[in-house]
Amino acid sequence: MANRILYDHVGVYSKLTNAYCLVAIDASENFYSAYEAELADVIPVVKTSIAGTSIIGRLCAGNKNGLLLPYNTTDQGCLQHLKHSLLCSAKSQLLTGETEEIIADVLGVEVFRHTISDKMLVGSYCVLSNRGALAHPHTSIKAMDEFATLLQVPVSAGTVNRGSEVTGAGLTVNDWTAFCGWDTTATELYVIEAAFQLKQAQPGAFMDVMRKSLIESYV
Structure with a gap:
Protein backbone atom coordinates (compact mmCIF):
# COMPACT_ATOMS: atom_id res chain seq x y z
CA MET A 1 0.00 0.00 0.00
CA ALA A 2 1.00 3.66 -0.33
CA ASN A 3 1.31 5.70 2.86
CA ARG A 4 0.95 9.49 3.02
CA ILE A 5 3.30 11.33 5.40
CA LEU A 6 2.65 14.80 6.80
CA TYR A 7 5.51 16.15 4.70
CA ASP A 8 5.96 16.68 0.98
CA HIS A 9 9.57 15.83 0.10
CA VAL A 10 9.75 12.31 1.51
CA GLY A 11 12.08 11.19 -1.29
CA VAL A 12 14.58 13.90 -0.33
CA TYR A 13 14.87 12.98 3.34
CA SER A 14 14.63 9.18 3.14
CA LYS A 15 15.83 6.21 1.09
CA LEU A 16 13.75 3.03 1.03
CA THR A 17 14.86 -0.38 -0.27
CA ASN A 18 13.71 -3.96 0.28
CA ASP A 26 17.39 15.51 12.03
CA ALA A 27 13.95 14.69 10.61
CA SER A 28 10.98 15.23 12.90
CA GLU A 29 9.95 12.40 15.20
CA ASN A 30 6.62 12.14 13.40
CA PHE A 31 8.42 11.68 10.07
CA TYR A 32 10.64 8.92 11.49
CA SER A 33 7.73 7.27 13.32
CA ALA A 34 5.72 6.95 10.10
CA TYR A 35 8.44 4.75 8.63
CA GLU A 36 9.12 2.86 11.85
CA ALA A 37 5.45 1.98 12.34
CA GLU A 38 5.20 0.45 8.87
CA LEU A 39 8.66 -1.10 8.51
CA ALA A 40 10.33 -1.80 11.86
CA ASP A 41 9.02 -5.38 12.09
CA VAL A 42 10.42 -6.17 8.65
CA ILE A 43 13.56 -4.14 7.89
CA PRO A 44 15.85 -1.77 9.85
CA VAL A 45 14.94 1.92 9.86
CA VAL A 46 18.19 3.83 10.38
CA LYS A 47 18.66 7.52 11.19
CA THR A 48 21.69 8.99 9.43
CA SER A 49 23.20 11.94 7.62
CA ILE A 50 25.26 11.75 4.44
CA ALA A 51 28.18 14.09 3.75
CA GLY A 52 27.00 16.17 6.69
CA THR A 53 23.56 16.89 5.23
CA SER A 54 20.00 15.63 5.76
CA ILE A 55 19.03 15.33 2.05
CA ILE A 56 20.00 11.69 2.12
CA GLY A 57 17.47 10.54 -0.45
CA ARG A 58 19.10 12.71 -3.09
CA LEU A 59 22.66 11.77 -2.14
CA CYS A 60 22.63 7.99 -2.32
CA ALA A 61 21.46 5.02 -4.35
CA GLY A 62 20.92 1.64 -2.77
CA ASN A 63 19.38 -1.80 -2.84
CA LYS A 64 19.77 -5.07 -0.90
CA ASN A 65 23.27 -5.50 -2.33
CA GLY A 66 24.82 -2.19 -1.34
CA LEU A 67 24.68 1.55 -0.90
CA LEU A 68 26.42 4.09 -3.14
CA LEU A 69 27.38 7.38 -1.48
CA PRO A 70 28.97 10.65 -2.69
CA TYR A 71 32.77 10.81 -2.82
CA ASN A 72 32.82 13.53 -0.13
CA THR A 73 31.29 11.19 2.44
CA THR A 74 34.52 11.10 4.43
CA ASP A 75 33.08 10.51 7.90
CA GLN A 76 34.34 6.99 8.65
CA GLY A 77 32.03 6.79 11.66
CA CYS A 78 29.05 7.35 9.36
CA LEU A 79 30.28 4.73 6.89
CA GLN A 80 30.87 2.15 9.61
CA HIS A 81 27.48 2.94 11.16
CA LEU A 82 25.75 2.31 7.85
CA LYS A 83 27.67 -0.88 7.12
CA HIS A 84 26.92 -2.25 10.58
CA SER A 85 23.25 -1.23 10.55
CA LEU A 86 22.47 -2.36 7.01
CA LEU A 87 24.67 -5.45 6.74
CA CYS A 88 25.62 -4.52 3.22
CA SER A 89 28.51 -2.76 1.50
CA ALA A 90 28.46 1.04 1.80
CA LYS A 91 30.90 2.67 -0.59
CA SER A 92 31.87 6.30 -1.13
CA GLN A 93 32.61 6.95 -4.81
CA LEU A 94 33.54 9.76 -7.19
CA LEU A 95 31.49 9.12 -10.33
CA THR A 96 33.72 9.46 -13.38
CA GLY A 97 33.73 8.08 -16.91
CA GLU A 98 33.38 4.63 -15.36
CA THR A 99 30.09 5.55 -13.66
CA GLU A 100 28.21 2.56 -15.06
CA GLU A 101 30.87 0.13 -13.87
CA ILE A 102 30.90 1.61 -10.35
CA ILE A 103 27.11 1.43 -10.02
CA ALA A 104 26.96 -2.09 -11.46
CA ASP A 105 29.69 -3.28 -9.06
CA VAL A 106 28.18 -1.78 -5.88
CA LEU A 107 24.51 -2.51 -6.56
CA GLY A 108 24.83 -5.64 -8.70
CA VAL A 109 22.50 -4.39 -11.44
CA GLU A 110 22.56 -3.59 -15.13
CA VAL A 111 23.06 0.13 -15.80
CA PHE A 112 21.73 2.21 -18.72
CA ARG A 113 22.31 5.83 -19.70
CA HIS A 114 19.03 7.59 -20.48
CA THR A 115 16.92 10.71 -19.97
CA ILE A 116 13.37 11.02 -18.64
CA SER A 117 11.23 13.29 -20.84
CA ASP A 118 14.49 14.97 -22.00
CA LYS A 119 15.55 15.58 -18.38
CA MET A 120 18.98 14.45 -17.22
CA LEU A 121 18.13 14.00 -13.52
CA VAL A 122 16.61 10.56 -13.92
CA GLY A 123 16.50 9.96 -10.16
CA SER A 124 14.36 13.05 -9.69
CA TYR A 125 11.89 12.33 -12.48
CA CYS A 126 11.50 8.56 -12.21
CA VAL A 127 10.96 6.18 -9.27
CA LEU A 128 11.75 2.50 -9.79
CA SER A 129 11.21 -0.81 -8.01
CA ASN A 130 11.37 -4.46 -9.07
CA ARG A 131 7.63 -4.33 -9.75
CA GLY A 132 7.19 -1.10 -11.68
CA ALA A 133 8.27 2.45 -12.42
CA LEU A 134 6.61 5.88 -12.26
CA ALA A 135 8.02 8.44 -14.68
CA HIS A 136 7.56 12.15 -15.48
CA PRO A 137 3.94 12.81 -16.55
CA HIS A 138 5.01 14.07 -19.97
CA THR A 139 6.88 10.88 -20.83
CA SER A 140 5.57 9.67 -24.17
CA ILE A 141 4.02 6.25 -24.66
CA LYS A 142 6.89 5.35 -26.99
CA ALA A 143 9.45 6.30 -24.34
CA MET A 144 7.59 4.36 -21.66
CA ASP A 145 7.59 1.30 -23.91
CA GLU A 146 11.36 1.71 -24.38
CA PHE A 147 11.90 2.01 -20.60
CA ALA A 148 9.72 -1.03 -19.95
CA THR A 149 11.82 -3.06 -22.41
CA LEU A 150 15.08 -1.92 -20.78
CA LEU A 151 13.92 -2.33 -17.19
CA GLN A 152 11.70 -5.38 -17.67
CA VAL A 153 8.95 -3.86 -15.51
CA PRO A 154 5.77 -1.94 -16.37
CA VAL A 155 6.28 1.83 -16.66
CA SER A 156 3.58 4.42 -15.93
CA ALA A 157 3.55 8.22 -16.00
CA GLY A 158 2.27 10.24 -13.07
CA THR A 159 2.73 12.94 -10.45
CA VAL A 160 2.84 13.33 -6.66
CA ASN A 161 1.91 16.07 -4.20
CA ARG A 162 -0.99 17.46 -6.21
CA GLY A 163 0.68 17.66 -9.60
CA SER A 164 4.41 17.76 -8.87
CA GLU A 165 6.43 16.34 -11.76
CA VAL A 166 9.45 15.66 -9.50
CA THR A 167 8.30 12.19 -8.49
CA GLY A 168 11.65 11.25 -6.96
CA ALA A 169 11.38 14.07 -4.41
CA GLY A 170 7.87 13.25 -3.27
CA LEU A 171 7.84 9.45 -3.36
CA THR A 172 9.94 6.53 -2.14
CA VAL A 173 9.08 2.85 -2.73
CA ASN A 174 10.21 -0.72 -2.39
CA ASP A 175 8.55 -3.91 -3.61
CA TRP A 176 5.68 -3.93 -1.11
CA THR A 177 5.07 -0.39 0.15
CA ALA A 178 5.46 3.29 -0.71
CA PHE A 179 5.59 6.61 1.13
CA CYS A 180 4.51 9.86 -0.48
CA GLY A 181 3.89 13.47 0.46
CA TRP A 182 0.76 14.49 2.34
CA ASP A 183 -0.51 16.59 -0.58
CA THR A 184 -0.66 13.54 -2.86
CA THR A 185 -4.24 13.22 -4.09
CA ALA A 186 -6.45 10.13 -4.10
CA THR A 187 -6.05 9.85 -7.87
CA GLU A 188 -2.26 10.07 -7.59
CA LEU A 189 -2.31 7.40 -4.86
CA TYR A 190 -4.33 5.13 -7.12
CA VAL A 191 -1.81 5.55 -9.95
CA ILE A 192 1.12 4.91 -7.58
CA GLU A 193 -0.41 1.73 -6.14
CA ALA A 194 -1.22 0.46 -9.64
CA ALA A 195 2.20 1.37 -11.08
CA PHE A 196 4.08 -0.55 -8.38
CA GLN A 197 1.46 -3.32 -7.94
CA LEU A 198 1.31 -2.59 -4.22
CA LYS A 199 -2.15 -3.97 -3.48
CA GLN A 200 -0.98 -7.49 -4.33
CA ALA A 201 2.35 -7.14 -2.50
CA GLN A 202 3.14 -8.59 0.92
CA PRO A 203 6.47 -8.07 2.71
CA GLY A 204 6.70 -11.62 4.04
CA ALA A 205 7.14 -13.21 0.62
CA PHE A 206 9.91 -10.77 -0.35
CA MET A 207 11.72 -11.24 2.97
CA ASP A 208 11.71 -15.03 2.59
CA VAL A 209 13.43 -14.66 -0.79
CA MET A 210 15.95 -12.18 0.62
CA ARG A 211 16.79 -14.37 3.63
CA LYS A 212 17.38 -17.34 1.33
CA SER A 213 19.63 -15.18 -0.85
CA LEU A 214 21.64 -14.00 2.19
CA ILE A 215 22.04 -17.54 3.51
CA GLU A 216 23.26 -18.78 0.13
CA SER A 217 25.77 -15.92 -0.14
CA TYR A 218 27.40 -16.94 3.17
CA VAL A 219 27.45 -20.70 2.52
Whole structure:
Protein backbone atom coordinates (compact mmCIF):
# COMPACT_ATOMS: atom_id res chain seq x y z
CA MET A 1 0.00 0.00 0.00
CA ALA A 2 1.00 3.66 -0.33
CA ASN A 3 1.31 5.70 2.86
CA ARG A 4 0.95 9.49 3.02
CA ILE A 5 3.30 11.33 5.40
CA LEU A 6 2.65 14.80 6.80
CA TYR A 7 5.51 16.15 4.70
CA ASP A 8 5.96 16.68 0.98
CA HIS A 9 9.57 15.83 0.10
CA VAL A 10 9.75 12.31 1.51
CA GLY A 11 12.08 11.19 -1.29
CA VAL A 12 14.58 13.90 -0.33
CA TYR A 13 14.87 12.98 3.34
CA SER A 14 14.63 9.18 3.14
CA LYS A 15 15.83 6.21 1.09
CA LEU A 16 13.75 3.03 1.03
CA THR A 17 14.86 -0.38 -0.27
CA ASN A 18 13.71 -3.96 0.28
CA ALA A 19 16.47 -4.47 2.86
CA TYR A 20 16.60 -1.20 4.83
CA CYS A 21 15.25 2.34 5.13
CA LEU A 22 17.38 5.42 5.78
CA VAL A 23 15.80 8.50 7.37
CA ALA A 24 17.48 11.88 7.86
CA ILE A 25 18.92 12.08 11.37
CA ASP A 26 17.39 15.51 12.03
CA ALA A 27 13.95 14.69 10.61
CA SER A 28 10.98 15.23 12.90
CA GLU A 29 9.95 12.40 15.20
CA ASN A 30 6.62 12.14 13.40
CA PHE A 31 8.42 11.68 10.07
CA TYR A 32 10.64 8.92 11.49
CA SER A 33 7.73 7.27 13.32
CA ALA A 34 5.72 6.95 10.10
CA TYR A 35 8.44 4.75 8.63
CA GLU A 36 9.12 2.86 11.85
CA ALA A 37 5.45 1.98 12.34
CA GLU A 38 5.20 0.45 8.87
CA LEU A 39 8.66 -1.10 8.51
CA ALA A 40 10.33 -1.80 11.86
CA ASP A 41 9.02 -5.38 12.09
CA VAL A 42 10.42 -6.17 8.65
CA ILE A 43 13.56 -4.14 7.89
CA PRO A 44 15.85 -1.77 9.85
CA VAL A 45 14.94 1.92 9.86
CA VAL A 46 18.19 3.83 10.38
CA LYS A 47 18.66 7.52 11.19
CA THR A 48 21.69 8.99 9.43
CA SER A 49 23.20 11.94 7.62
CA ILE A 50 25.26 11.75 4.44
CA ALA A 51 28.18 14.09 3.75
CA GLY A 52 27.00 16.17 6.69
CA THR A 53 23.56 16.89 5.23
CA SER A 54 20.00 15.63 5.76
CA ILE A 55 19.03 15.33 2.05
CA ILE A 56 20.00 11.69 2.12
CA GLY A 57 17.47 10.54 -0.45
CA ARG A 58 19.10 12.71 -3.09
CA LEU A 59 22.66 11.77 -2.14
CA CYS A 60 22.63 7.99 -2.32
CA ALA A 61 21.46 5.02 -4.35
CA GLY A 62 20.92 1.64 -2.77
CA ASN A 63 19.38 -1.80 -2.84
CA LYS A 64 19.77 -5.07 -0.90
CA ASN A 65 23.27 -5.50 -2.33
CA GLY A 66 24.82 -2.19 -1.34
CA LEU A 67 24.68 1.55 -0.90
CA LEU A 68 26.42 4.09 -3.14
CA LEU A 69 27.38 7.38 -1.48
CA PRO A 70 28.97 10.65 -2.69
CA TYR A 71 32.77 10.81 -2.82
CA ASN A 72 32.82 13.53 -0.13
CA THR A 73 31.29 11.19 2.44
CA THR A 74 34.52 11.10 4.43
CA ASP A 75 33.08 10.51 7.90
CA GLN A 76 34.34 6.99 8.65
CA GLY A 77 32.03 6.79 11.66
CA CYS A 78 29.05 7.35 9.36
CA LEU A 79 30.28 4.73 6.89
CA GLN A 80 30.87 2.15 9.61
CA HIS A 81 27.48 2.94 11.16
CA LEU A 82 25.75 2.31 7.85
CA LYS A 83 27.67 -0.88 7.12
CA HIS A 84 26.92 -2.25 10.58
CA SER A 85 23.25 -1.23 10.55
CA LEU A 86 22.47 -2.36 7.01
CA LEU A 87 24.67 -5.45 6.74
CA CYS A 88 25.62 -4.52 3.22
CA SER A 89 28.51 -2.76 1.50
CA ALA A 90 28.46 1.04 1.80
CA LYS A 91 30.90 2.67 -0.59
CA SER A 92 31.87 6.30 -1.13
CA GLN A 93 32.61 6.95 -4.81
CA LEU A 94 33.54 9.76 -7.19
CA LEU A 95 31.49 9.12 -10.33
CA THR A 96 33.72 9.46 -13.38
CA GLY A 97 33.73 8.08 -16.91
CA GLU A 98 33.38 4.63 -15.36
CA THR A 99 30.09 5.55 -13.66
CA GLU A 100 28.21 2.56 -15.06
CA GLU A 101 30.87 0.13 -13.87
CA ILE A 102 30.90 1.61 -10.35
CA ILE A 103 27.11 1.43 -10.02
CA ALA A 104 26.96 -2.09 -11.46
CA ASP A 105 29.69 -3.28 -9.06
CA VAL A 106 28.18 -1.78 -5.88
CA LEU A 107 24.51 -2.51 -6.56
CA GLY A 108 24.83 -5.64 -8.70
CA VAL A 109 22.50 -4.39 -11.44
CA GLU A 110 22.56 -3.59 -15.13
CA VAL A 111 23.06 0.13 -15.80
CA PHE A 112 21.73 2.21 -18.72
CA ARG A 113 22.31 5.83 -19.70
CA HIS A 114 19.03 7.59 -20.48
CA THR A 115 16.92 10.71 -19.97
CA ILE A 116 13.37 11.02 -18.64
CA SER A 117 11.23 13.29 -20.84
CA ASP A 118 14.49 14.97 -22.00
CA LYS A 119 15.55 15.58 -18.38
CA MET A 120 18.98 14.45 -17.22
CA LEU A 121 18.13 14.00 -13.52
CA VAL A 122 16.61 10.56 -13.92
CA GLY A 123 16.50 9.96 -10.16
CA SER A 124 14.36 13.05 -9.69
CA TYR A 125 11.89 12.33 -12.48
CA CYS A 126 11.50 8.56 -12.21
CA VAL A 127 10.96 6.18 -9.27
CA LEU A 128 11.75 2.50 -9.79
CA SER A 129 11.21 -0.81 -8.01
CA ASN A 130 11.37 -4.46 -9.07
CA ARG A 131 7.63 -4.33 -9.75
CA GLY A 132 7.19 -1.10 -11.68
CA ALA A 133 8.27 2.45 -12.42
CA LEU A 134 6.61 5.88 -12.26
CA ALA A 135 8.02 8.44 -14.68
CA HIS A 136 7.56 12.15 -15.48
CA PRO A 137 3.94 12.81 -16.55
CA HIS A 138 5.01 14.07 -19.97
CA THR A 139 6.88 10.88 -20.83
CA SER A 140 5.57 9.67 -24.17
CA ILE A 141 4.02 6.25 -24.66
CA LYS A 142 6.89 5.35 -26.99
CA ALA A 143 9.45 6.30 -24.34
CA MET A 144 7.59 4.36 -21.66
CA ASP A 145 7.59 1.30 -23.91
CA GLU A 146 11.36 1.71 -24.38
CA PHE A 147 11.90 2.01 -20.60
CA ALA A 148 9.72 -1.03 -19.95
CA THR A 149 11.82 -3.06 -22.41
CA LEU A 150 15.08 -1.92 -20.78
CA LEU A 151 13.92 -2.33 -17.19
CA GLN A 152 11.70 -5.38 -17.67
CA VAL A 153 8.95 -3.86 -15.51
CA PRO A 154 5.77 -1.94 -16.37
CA VAL A 155 6.28 1.83 -16.66
CA SER A 156 3.58 4.42 -15.93
CA ALA A 157 3.55 8.22 -16.00
CA GLY A 158 2.27 10.24 -13.07
CA THR A 159 2.73 12.94 -10.45
CA VAL A 160 2.84 13.33 -6.66
CA ASN A 161 1.91 16.07 -4.20
CA ARG A 162 -0.99 17.46 -6.21
CA GLY A 163 0.68 17.66 -9.60
CA SER A 164 4.41 17.76 -8.87
CA GLU A 165 6.43 16.34 -11.76
CA VAL A 166 9.45 15.66 -9.50
CA THR A 167 8.30 12.19 -8.49
CA GLY A 168 11.65 11.25 -6.96
CA ALA A 169 11.38 14.07 -4.41
CA GLY A 170 7.87 13.25 -3.27
CA LEU A 171 7.84 9.45 -3.36
CA THR A 172 9.94 6.53 -2.14
CA VAL A 173 9.08 2.85 -2.73
CA ASN A 174 10.21 -0.72 -2.39
CA ASP A 175 8.55 -3.91 -3.61
CA TRP A 176 5.68 -3.93 -1.11
CA THR A 177 5.07 -0.39 0.15
CA ALA A 178 5.46 3.29 -0.71
CA PHE A 179 5.59 6.61 1.13
CA CYS A 180 4.51 9.86 -0.48
CA GLY A 181 3.89 13.47 0.46
CA TRP A 182 0.76 14.49 2.34
CA ASP A 183 -0.51 16.59 -0.58
CA THR A 184 -0.66 13.54 -2.86
CA THR A 185 -4.24 13.22 -4.09
CA ALA A 186 -6.45 10.13 -4.10
CA THR A 187 -6.05 9.85 -7.87
CA GLU A 188 -2.26 10.07 -7.59
CA LEU A 189 -2.31 7.40 -4.86
CA TYR A 190 -4.33 5.13 -7.12
CA VAL A 191 -1.81 5.55 -9.95
CA ILE A 192 1.12 4.91 -7.58
CA GLU A 193 -0.41 1.73 -6.14
CA ALA A 194 -1.22 0.46 -9.64
CA ALA A 195 2.20 1.37 -11.08
CA PHE A 196 4.08 -0.55 -8.38
CA GLN A 197 1.46 -3.32 -7.94
CA LEU A 198 1.31 -2.59 -4.22
CA LYS A 199 -2.15 -3.97 -3.48
CA GLN A 200 -0.98 -7.49 -4.33
CA ALA A 201 2.35 -7.14 -2.50
CA GLN A 202 3.14 -8.59 0.92
CA PRO A 203 6.47 -8.07 2.71
CA GLY A 204 6.70 -11.62 4.04
CA ALA A 205 7.14 -13.21 0.62
CA PHE A 206 9.91 -10.77 -0.35
CA MET A 207 11.72 -11.24 2.97
CA ASP A 208 11.71 -15.03 2.59
CA VAL A 209 13.43 -14.66 -0.79
CA MET A 210 15.95 -12.18 0.62
CA ARG A 211 16.79 -14.37 3.63
CA LYS A 212 17.38 -17.34 1.33
CA SER A 213 19.63 -15.18 -0.85
CA LEU A 214 21.64 -14.00 2.19
CA ILE A 215 22.04 -17.54 3.51
CA GLU A 216 23.26 -18.78 0.13
CA SER A 217 25.77 -15.92 -0.14
CA TYR A 218 27.40 -16.94 3.17
CA VAL A 219 27.45 -20.70 2.52
